[in-house]
Amino acid sequence: MHFLKDRGFALPSSEITPHAVYEGRRDLLKLLAAGAAGAGLSSWAARDALAQTAPRPNKLAALTGARSTVAGAMTMEKLTPYQDVTTYNNFYEFGTDKADPARNAHTLKTRPWTVSVEGEVKKPKVYDIDELLKLSAQEERIYRMRCVEGWSMVIPWVGYSLSELIKKVEPTSKAKYVEFVTLVDPKTMPYVGSRVLEWPYVEGLRIDEAMHPLTLLSFGLYGEVLPNQNGAPVRAVVPWKYGFKSGKSIVKIRFVEKEPRTSWVKAGPAEYGFYSNVNPKVDHPRWSQATERRIGEDGLFQKKRPTLMFNGYEAQVGQMYAGMDLAKHF
Numbered sequence: 001m002h003f004l005k006d007r008g009f010a011l012p013s014s015e016i017t018p019h020a021v022y023e024g025r026r027d028l029l030k031l032l033a034a035g036a037a038g039a040g041l042s043s044w045a046a047r048d049a050l051a052q053t054a055p056r057p058n059k060l061a062a063l064t065g066a067r068s069t070v071a072g073a074m075t076m077e078k079l080t081p082y083q084d085v086t087t088y089n090n091f092y093e094f095g096t097d098k099a100d101p102a103r104n105a106h107t108l109k110t111r112p113w114t115v116s117v118e119g120e121v122k123k124p125k126v127y128d129i130d131e132l133l134k135l136s137a138q139e140e141r142i143y144r145m146r147c148v149e150g151w152s153m154v155i156p157w158v159g160y161s162l163s164e165l166i167k168k169v170e171p172t173s174k175a176k177y178v179e180f181v182t183l184v185d186p187k188t189m190p191y192v193g194s195r196v197l198e199w200p201y202v203e204g205l206r207i208d209e210a211m212h213p214l215t216l217l218s219f220g221l222y223g224e225v226l227p228n229q230n231g232a233p234v235r236a237v238v239p240w241k242y243g244f245k246s247g248k249s250i251v252k253i254r255f256v257e258k259e260p261r262t263s264w265v266k267a268g269p270a271e272y273g274f275y276s277n278v279n280p281k282v283d284h285p286r287w288s289q290a291t292e293r294r295i296g297e298d299g300l301f302q303k304k305r306p307t308l309m310f311n312g313y314e315a316q317v318g319q320m321y322a323g324m325d326l327a328k329h330f
C-alpha cells in the first residue's frame with residue numbers, strides 16, 4: 001500500500017465475452033428502469049436484477065439480500081464491474097500486487113470457519129460461520145469504497161449491520177473499542193511469512209463507529225458469497241473510512257478498553273492513523289487525498305474525481321467526530 005501502482009494485469013480472453021454481455025445487460029436494464037420498455041421496473045429493481053443475473057465465469061453460491069433501508073446505504077452511482085471488484089484487490093496475505101489475491105486466494109479454506117466474539121462482553125461466544133451468517137437478515141448495500149492509495153469503487157455488498165451482532169453479545173461498560181483479528185495461516189497464505197506487515201492483520205473501530213448502522217459485517221457481494229480475494233467468508237466494510245480499515249477474513253472480534261494497535265499504524269504511524277476517515281483536506285504525507293480515480297472508468301482522458309468528506313457519508317457519520325481535530329486524529 002506504500003505506493004500507487006498502475007494496473008499491471010490483463011483480463012484473460014475467456015472473460016471478455018461475459019463482461020461485454022454484462023455491460024450490455026446493464027444498458028438494457030437502464031432502459032427498462034427508465035420505462036422505455038414499459039416494464040415498470042424501478043431503477044432499484046433493475047439494479048437488484050442486475051446483481052443477481054449478471055453472467056460471469058466461476059459463479060459462486062448465491063447470497064442475496066433485501067435492499068437496505070439504512071440511511072445512506074444505497075448510493076445510486078454506477079457500480080464497479082464485478083470483474084474489477086474481484087481482480088483489483090489489496091489482501092497482502094496473498095501478495096502485494098493488485099492481481100495477486102485473485103491469483104492466489106483459491107487456497108483459502110472458508111469452511112469450517114469460526115469467529116470468536118470475546119473480551120469486554122457479557123455473552124462471549126464462538127460463532128460457527130453459518131450461524132453468524134443467519135444471525136440477522138441479509139441486506140444489499142451499495143457503498144462507495146475509497147482506498148488510501150487514491151482509487152475508488154462502488155460495490156453492492158451483502159451483509160447486515162455489525163451492531164446486530166454487538167447487541168447479541170452485550171458489551172460491558174469497559175468496551176470502548178472493537179478489534180478485528182483476521183486469519184493468519186501460513187499453509188494457505190503465501191505472504192504471511194513476509195515482513196511487509198505484522199501478522200495477523202488487525203484493525204479496529206471505536207465502539208460508536210462499530211455500532212453505526214452503516215458499519216457492515218459482509219458475507220457477499222453482487223448477490224453471491226464473497227470471493228476469497230474479497231475477504232471470504234466474512235469481513236468488515238466501513239464505507240466512510242479508507243479501505244484498509246475493512247479487515248478481511250475475520251476470525252476474532254474483541255471488545256477492548258484501549259485503542260487497538262492496528263497493523264497499518266504499526267507499519268507506518270506517521271502515514272496511517274487509527275481513524276483513517278476519508279478526508280480530502282488531510283493529505284497522506286506522500287500524496288494528496290483531494291481526488292481519486294474510479295476503477296473501471298480509468299481511460300486515458302478520464303478526469304479524476306474530487307474525494308468527498310467522509311467519502312460522501314458526512315450526513316450520517318459526521319456527528320461522531322464533532323469537536324475532534326481531524327488533522328491530528330487522522
Ligand code: MTE
Binds near residue numbers: 085148201229245248
Ligand atoms: N484485510 C486483510 N486481512 N488483509 C489486507 O491486506 N487490505 C485492506 C482491506 N482489508 C487487507 C484487508 C485494504 S488496503 C483495502 S483497500 C481493502 O481491504 C480492499 O478490499 P477489496 O480488495 O475487497 O476491495
